[in-house]
Amino acid sequence: MWSFSEIANMIHTWLNDTFSPTLVTIIEMVIMGVLVISLFAVLGLILVIMERKVSAWMQIRLGPNRVGPKGIFQSAADTLKLLMKEAMTPNGADKFLFNFAPYLAIIVAMLLMAPIVFAKDFTMWDLNIGVLYVSAVSSLSVISILMAGWASNNKYSLLGAMRSGAQIVSYELSAGLAILTVVVLTGTLNLNEIILSQQNGWWIFKGHIPIIISFLIFIIAVTAETNRAPFDLAEAESELTAGFHTEYSGMKFALFFLAEYVNVFIVCAIGATLFLGGWMPFHIGNWEGFNHIMDYIPSSLWFFGKTFFLIFLIMWFRWTFPRLRIDQLLNLEWKYLLPISMVNLLIVTAMAILGWHF
Numbered sequence: 001m002w003s004f005s006e007i008a009n010m011i012h013t014w015l016n017d018t019f020s021p022t023l024v025t026i027i028e029m030v031i032m033g034v035l036v037i038s039l040f041a042v043l044g045l046i047l048v049i050m051e052r053k054v055s056a057w058m059q060i061r062l063g064p065n066r067v068g069p070k071g072i073f074q075s076a077a078d079t080l081k082l083l084m085k086e087a088m089t090p091n092g093a094d095k096f097l098f099n100f101a102p103y104l105a106i107i108v109a110m111l112l113m114a115p116i117v118f119a120k121d122f123t124m125w126d127l128n129i130g131v132l133y134v135s136a137v138s139s140l141s142v143i144s145i146l147m148a149g150w151a152s153n154n155k156y157s158l159l160g161a162m163r164s165g166a167q168i169v170s171y172e173l174s175a176g177l178a179i180l181t182v183v184v185l186t187g188t189l190n191l192n193e194i195i196l197s198q199q200n201g202w203w204i205f206k207g208h209i210p211i212i213i214s215f216l217i218f219i220i221a222v223t224a225e226t227n228r229a230p231f232d233l234a235e236a237e238s239e240l241t242a243g244f245h246t247e248y249s250g251m252k253f254a255l256f257f258l259a260e261y262v263n264v265f266i267v268c269a270i271g272a273t274l275f276l277g278g279w280m281p282f283h284i285g286n287w288e289g290f291n292h293i294m295d296y297i298p299s300s301l302w303f304f305g306k307t308f309f310l311i312f313l314i315m316w317f318r319w320t321f322p323r324l325r326i327d328q329l330l331n332l333e334w335k336y337l338l339p340i341s342m343v344n345l346l347i348v349t350a351m352a353i354l355g356w357h358f
Helices: 005-018 021-058 074-084 095-112 130-138 141-151 155-186 191-196 208-225 250-275 288-295 299-318 326-354
Strands: 117-119
Touching: 005 021, 021 074, 021 095, 021 250, 021 299, 074 250, 095 130, 095 141, 095 250, 117 191, 117 299, 130 155, 130 191, 130 250, 141 155, 141 250, 155 191, 155 208, 155 250, 155 326, 191 250, 208 250, 208 299, 208 326, 250 299
Parallel strands: none
Antiparallel strands: none
């Protein structure tokens, strides 16, 4: 398999030969920070145009087609527009919390990038409790939403934030239980080890029906956690104007907008890692010839291909299902998804103890 490890080791060796150990650590952190910020910018541009093109394709229309060939520079034009807009702060707002909230949303997204395995031997922080880290840090995102809604001194913002808080806290339970099913089968919280456990088959295939159920629950739950339609009650335009970011404009609004798309990428990357093998190629049993051909495809392409497939799936939800009411949304979680997740986890635990998986 192709790997980025040689490039990373070469840079690390050169830095060690040139600078002191403390300086090497600082320089490597700066490099990774710049790479993550660059990835955020690229993801924002790609996912916005992808959303518009996917929606246009599903509604049998053209979508953006003016700025650049086939409208591919529309995202860049929108970014330039947001950069030039004046950032307003309402008179009655808590200025510190109002200004800090969008930055907190981006900080949480950056922290979540740390343990993700983008390719073979290519991760920023190979953490032995990666799954726990992701689950814990992702729960902080609701704080930025509550902070923005309360600090805006706007009834629509506050209502949107309260809805989002109830929604995210509720659906975290089902998402966490869905993730635990894979942890039970692999016996580890390390994302690298979870990927390696899928060398002879992705868990979505070798985990039988219970893992397929976990996968479906995970996709539904993370769609709700990222405030995506049909679970976008926090930003319901027909009821709350724009929800928790009603009062935001310019780059502050752009940061919330970017954080939403980056969070979609992150949850899909976690889903691809846990259920679809991450960077692991598609292997079939003892088919050595077929498996060898699959190994020629770069591991990073496998990872991004699976991640963008799940992103497409979440976008498909948006243009297929109507928005739920808040009571329907909470009923779905507490009366259906949570009980199913708990029973499913028990079944998977029995499977792991008895060895009833491939």
